[in-house]
Amino acid sequence: MARHMITFLPHDRKIEVDDGEILIRAAMETGVHINASCGGEGVCGKCRVIIEQGQVDDGLSERLSPEDIAKGYRLACLAKVRSDLVVRVPVESDVDSAVLNLQASPRHTARIRTFDLNQLKEQGLFIPPVEKKYLELPEPTAQDNIADVSRLLHHLKIEHNEHRLVMDLNVMRTLPDLLRQGNFKVTATIVRPVREDGKNKIVQIESGDTTDQNLAVAMDIGTTTIYGEVLDLNSGEVLSNYGDFNAQISYGEDVISRIVFSEKTNGLATLQTKVIETVNKVLGQIIKKAGIGRDEITTITLAGNSTMTQLLLGITPQYLRRAPYVPASNFYPPFAAADVGIDLAAHAIALVYPGVASYVGGDIVAGVMGSGMYRSDKLTLFMDIGTNAEIVIGNKDWMVCTAASAGPAFEGGGVTFGMRAARGAIEDFSIDLMTLEPMIMTIGNVRPKGICGSGLITIVARLFEAGVIDNRGKFNQALGLDRIRQREGVWEYVLVWQDATQIDRDISITEPDIDNLIRAKGAMYSAAQTLLEEVGLTIGDIEEVILAGGFGSYIDLEKAMTIGLLPEVDPNHVTYLGNSSLLGAKMSSFTNRLRRDVGEVVRMMTNFELAETPSYMDHYMGALFIPHTDLGAFPRLAARLELLKGVNR
Amino acid sequence: MARHMITFLPHDRKIEVDDGEILIRAAMETGVHINASCGGEGVCGKCRVIIEQGQVDDGLSERLSPEDIAKGYRLACLAKVRSDLVVRVPVESDVDSAVLNLQASPRHTARIRTFDLNQLKEQGLFIPPVEKKYLELPEPTAQDNIADVSRLLHHLKIEHNEHRLVMDLNVMRTLPDLLRQGNFKVTATIVRPVREDGKNKIVQIESGDTTDQNLAVAMDIGTTTIYGEVLDLNSGEVLSNYGDFNAQISYGEDVISRIVFSEKTNGLATLQTKVIETVNKVLGQIIKKAGIGRDEITTITLAGNSTMTQLLLGITPQYLRRAPYVPASNFYPPFAAADVGIDLAAHAIALVYPGVASYVGGDIVAGVMGSGMYRSDKLTLFMDIGTNAEIVIGNKDWMVCTAASAGPAFEGGGVTFGMRAARGAIEDFSIDLMTLEPMIMTIGNVRPKGICGSGLITIVARLFEAGVIDNRGKFNQALGLDRIRQREGVWEYVLVWQDATQIDRDISITEPDIDNLIRAKGAMYSAAQTLLEEVGLTIGDIEEVILAGGFGSYIDLEKAMTIGLLPEVDPNHVTYLGNSSLLGAKMSSFTNRLRRDVGEVVRMMTNFELAETPSYMDHYMGALFIPHTDLGAFPRLAARLELLKGVNR
Incomplete structure (x- = not known):
């Protein structure tokens, strides 16, 4: 696909994008603010830019006069890039270039670490x-x-x-x-x-000779979704994949509600039947897609959290949710897949990823395996971000881990206009440092419906940098903005006025929303701090960060560091693992050496129960600020905040 | 129970017997001949003896005159011993004491080697x-x-x-x-x-504490009968036992007919179901008799021949009966008993005795284990006598084995009046060296119906010693006895005249009967010879003999040596193992060390296929004589025959 270089003036920021990219998205990516609130449907008409050189398709609107169009004005949310471009963004005349440069850091998401078969082969680890x-x-x-x-x-x-x-x-x-x-x-x-x-x-x-057929399955048993892949053990290729909702979901959305259900009469059997039902459905699909015979599959490697694992195996999970939170086992023996109802031939062996503790299960161990952190010299922070956040810190010599309850803020829960990452969710946000007018990007470039987790992080980070909220997440009422208002006793900032939304209301972010996010990020950050303290280190010692969990790939890293969710490291040292559980299951399907390592990894991972670690509460209290009471741990942000003080609004 | 000493005159032979023993049986035991043919019902009235001292009950009959009774005459087949006795047997006046001494060797059956828990404990082998x-x-x-x-x-x-x-x-x-x-x-x-x-x-x-309950089951899976025992692994005691017919029996009496049936549609599944049915029936009985809970049994050790083992496990036995006679496996892994339908708890593990070859199966390995021959310095001959005869020769350093088809003569098959060892079967026999009149003992002391295997051996041995048959098993027609006659072209010796039998015919033994026995014993003896030759030894090197198989305990050893079934060793060096398969299963249930030995034993046992061993046929031809063409291997018999030549009939 053709690539085009776009230069934004007066910022003089350049970015290379694919042919056909929406112009406003290119601006957002490189940190150029353009007022915009309708998500890209041309409704608000605010995102006017002048195409000084080059060619765009579309970008026309009745909101532009014929004269404007003749001058090269286009709506950035509609214009598609078709050549190299020079684009001028109209800005307040008194904005100097220093402010322009401060306006936004380019969007930077974590590099996705995918399964690298060649690396595995080079390292001599491809030994099925x-x-x-x-x-x-x-x-x-x-x-x-x-x-x-x-x-x-x-x-x-x-x-x-x-x-x-x-x-x-x-x-x-x-x-x-x-x-x-x-x-x-x-x-x-x-x-x-x-x-x-x-x-x-x-x-x-x-x-006869069937050596050309050597197939395995890797499967991630998620609380919400079950993903499977058919693997060719000869070539290392993934022949097919498929994911489907865990049929247990009708018995509760999260692990706790599943455990509660399992304690009812026949509850455990019902939940086991349901998860096996989905496993078999996924199996059926990947077998069909791969065009293989069911009997050709010899092993299935399964990874899931402790609750999913125990339910799959028909082992009561009730003691996982009750103090002192004891799992049935860390390790499970290989067994005939058919013995638990998995629809494979009698000879197919099931391998279940071992876990470490009630809330640091096989999915996390698989993630640690997939990340390779247990073979790295560097001090690495592994974070699986979600309602139940799991954190692993360490390197090839030692690892510590814990789980923290972050609450549902990252998944859109407890946020007034929160929603899952779906079409219409505000996923990116910028604010003009002078006018404090917002720039809104939604998933699917449609009018906004709500805010997803990664959007929430960016919104809060930008509002903080722009001085709209203070380090406790409270609005600066002194700004006198009409977007900052109080309704039913709650202060909020209006992101999108009603007429530019898909819903018949203004979309805003409230102080309680921000508070929920602060508590969620504070729980994770302080968990990492507590773990580090247990081993005599501090957050500043972290060299690498590995993100796992559903929305890790969408997080704007610099913004996540601004709010104090992630420690401030070079964003290039942050990677995202994708479906880390599936990745681990796949890797150990392909290499016997890594299967052996799994046992070692589990033994290396020392679990800490935060509730039993007195300093956790202190760290948590310190983390309930943006970014933190200890700004010294965020030197890049501190320097930036220093510069931003000079912006004369 | 009181014991009494009986002295028989004029032989001057003494024997101690239990109170109540039948007098004629005491005579037979010590080798004293008394004419008798009705088996003990007083019908023939021939077994007249004089009680010179002491007390008997019964023994009266209308065939004795009041004068006889007054003189002390009694019928030996009816008289019960009640005190020490001096009994005179009327004999021909010209019989000298040399002939009396030659008349019969005392009956000598093999010492039964039973399970000896104390020995196991003393040897430090009781390690459940x-x-x-x-x-x-x-x-x-x-x-x-x-x-x-x-x-x-x-x-x-x-x-x-x-x-x-x-x-x-x-x-x-x-x-x-x-x-x-x-x-x-x-x-x-x-x-x-x-x-x-x-x-x-x-x-x-x-x-809680259930260490006082530690139970196992040992089971012999016989082609005909399945025996089981509940074992207390703490004490070493057998808590209960039970045997029942293998329900497969309605699909064929022997292994070959079972294999043939297994090849029909659903045949294998049917036979597996049937044998498991009997296993469960026997289990039910022994559990009930022991008064234990089914779930308390943790292991079941099973021993059977290769066909029974493969049928039990659901493995086609068809290649066992077809050249080149290949079993599916020698060793079988431990498995969950419930997996093959054995009605035990899910945790109960089944252990199956390994075999050596198609016709040297787990029952024989169990016998070798039970016999301890693999730990002995002495060169030992192990013989499982039956239609399929298995022979093992060796000691602690090496073992060789083979199977020979002996034919059904030992089980009463192919013998005109042959029958299984049951009530009315002639089980012992003596012949007056002068008059050539027989003495007949039956199982149950009732009138004869037929001849069982051990009886057949003794009859042929005595007929040979008395010169009634020659070393080819042909009748000496020159004797002019009315008992020797030809009917429908077949020569025979009448054992019992019609009026003394339970059937309306004379009971006789024919030349073809004798021929069948000679071929059966010849097959076994020559198999042993062939094995010995393979290892550079001869039959004379045998130091110990161990008998297994259904009727081993009934065989009169000296007679079996006389016909050349057993090599001529000191009868005190012959032992009988009882149900050797069950014995082995029991022993390895009780001791882990012996379970380990089983694998070694199998590896030590080198199997020879007789059909592939050219010298077998030569040895076989030489063994088709009584006792053998090589009389030098039977020095005791040769000396005795020398003395018998002097008897003037």
Whole structure:
């Protein structure tokens, strides 16, 4: 796809974008503020810019006069980039270039760390735990009539240097006929042990040479969604993927309500049935999409939080939610997938990711595996941001972890106009430092309906920088803005007036909304501080940050640091893991070495219960500010705030 | 019970018997011949003896005159011993004492080797593979909230020095609730690995202290009969036992017909269902008799021949009966008993005795285990006598084995008046060296119906010694006896005239009968010879003989040596194992060390296929004589035959 260079004047900021990009989005990306509140439908008509050089499509509106159009005016929210451009943004005449530069930092989201098969291969880690061996056995004779199993094992030992082999009854049952049907030419599927002193398990025998088919499934058992992938263990490729809502969702949205339901009569059985139902639905889809036979799948690796894991296995989760919060087990043995109702062949083995504690489950361990932080020299902060926030800190020598209850603010809960990240959600925001007029971007470039988690972070960060709110999240009523107002005793800032929304109300952000966000980010930040203190370090020692969780890829990192959600590190040292649970499940499907590491990782991860760590409350109180009582930990922000003081509004 | 000493005159043979013993049986036991053919019902009236001293009950008959009775005559087949006795047997006047002494060797059956718990304990071998540990775990606290499984394993490690522990999902499922119901005081049942490098498996958790209940089952899966025992692993006691016919029997009497049936549609499934049905029936009975709970049984050890084993496990046995006779496997992994339909709790583990070859199965390995021959310095011959005869030769350094088809003669098949060992079967026999008149003993002391296997051996041995048949089993027609006659072209010796039988015919033994026996014993003897030759030894090197199989305890050893079924060793060096399969299953239930030995035993046992061993046919031809072409291997018999030549008939 063609790329075009856009230069915004008078800011003189440049950005390269894809052909067809909406102009206002390019501005937002590079930190150029253009007043705009309708999300991109041309309704408010505020986002007027002059195309000085180059070509755009669209951008016309009845809100522009023929003269304006002749002068090159276009609405930035409608104009599509078709060539290199020079675009002038009309600004107040007395704005000097210093203010223009202060106006906004470019949008910067975390680099997404995806599954890198080549790296795995280069590191010599691509050693699939399931191997197929094609065997041409000598046919039995009167002089050589050892048992079929002995013949097979002997051949594997002598010709393939395979040792410590075991075979279950179900495979033995198939062996005599298969050997003779295939003239003693068969393929044996061998599952490697997780621990080196374990056994190599022959899980399937097939007639003829089927070594070109070696398939596994990785699956993330999320509280909300279950994702699966079919993996080709020979090539390392993902053949198909699919995700669907966890059918347990009708019994409660979060883990606590699921646990409560599980305690009712037949509750546990019902929830197990439901999750298996979804697992089988996802399996059916990925098998269909990959165009493979169900029986060709030999292993399924599952990762989920402790509640999801125990429900899947039919183990009561009730003690997870009751002090002192004890999981049934950290490790689960491999088992026949069919034993819990997973619709795979009898020989398919299920591997369940181990967890560390009631609220640091297999999904987090999978994330840590996927992140590679346990093999890094650098002090790394792993954050899974959500209602239940999990935090892991450490490196190749040690790791500590904990879980904090952040509340639902990041997912749009407890926020007046909060919503999930969906079409119409305000996902980005800028504010003119002089006029304090907003610039609004929505998912799908449609008129706004509400605010999603990443949008909320950016809004609060920009309002703080612009001095609209103070470091306690309270509005500066002295500004005398009509957008700042009190309704029913609650102070708020109007983001979008009613006529530019999809709803018949003004969309605003209130002080209680901001307070909820501060408490959510404060819980996470102080959890990290507390963990660090336990190991004699401080937040300043963090070198790398790894984000996981549903909306980590959307967070504008600089803004997240501004509000004190993330420690202030070089944004280039922040990566986002995507579906970290699925990533971990996939990685350990592909490499036996990493499967072994999982056990080590769990043993390395020392869990702290925040409720049992007295200093947590102190840290939490300190974190209930923007960014924090300790501004010294945010030197870039401190310098910027210093400059912003000079802006004469 | 009171014991009485009986002295038979003029033989001057003495024997001590229980109060109430039938007098004629005492005579037979000590080798004193008394003409008798009605089996003990007083019908033939021939067994007249004079009670010279002491007291008998009964023994009166209308066949005795009042004068006879007054003189002390009684019928030996009716008289019951009530005190020490001196009994005179009327004999021909010209019989000298040398002939009397030659007349018969005392009956000598093999010493029965039973399960000797004390010996096992003395040898330090009583180390049950299942142990229960009572644990008082610390209750979890906020400071110590590790997972339930970790808590249990940690405690076992620290307080009980238990390592390499594993636990299946089904146990994990029960753990959280059980721990809390029992205030964290529980009993863990641990199954030890067969191999030392294996895992210790926690198979059950119970609330409170249940260490006094530690139960296992041993079971012999016979083609005809299934025997089971409940074992107390704490004390080593057998709490109950029961045997029942294998319900497969309606699908064929022997293994070959079962295999043939298994090849029909649903045949395998039907036979598996049937054998499991009987296993469950036997289980039900022994559980009931022992007064225990079904769930208290943690292991079941099963031993059977290769066909029975494969049918039980649902593995097609069809290749067992087709050249080159390949079993599916020698070793079978431990599995959940419930997985094949055995009606035990989910945690109960089934252990199946390994086999060596298609016709040297787990029952024989169990017998070898039970016999201890693999730990002996002495060169031992193990013989399981039956239609399919299995032979093992060796000692602690090496073992060789084979199976020979002996035909059904030992079980009464292919013998004109052959029958199983049941009431009315002729089980013992003597012949007057002068008159060649027989003495007949039947099972149950009733009139004869037929001849059982052990009876057949004795009859042929005595007929040979008395010169009634020659070393090819042909009748000496020159004797001019009316008992030797030809009917429908077949020569025979009448054992019992019609009026003394339960059937309306004379009971006889024919030349074809004798021929069948010679071929059966020849097959076994020559199999042993062939095996010995393979290892550079001869039959004369045998030091110990161990008999197994249904009728081993009834065989009169000296007679079996006379016909050349057994090599001529000191009868005191012959032992009988009883149900050797059950014995082995029981022993390895009680001692983990012996379970480990089983694998070694199987690897030590080198199987030879007789059909592939050219010298077998030569040995077989030589063994088709009484006792053998090589009389030098039977020095005691040769000396006796020399003396018998002097008897002037």
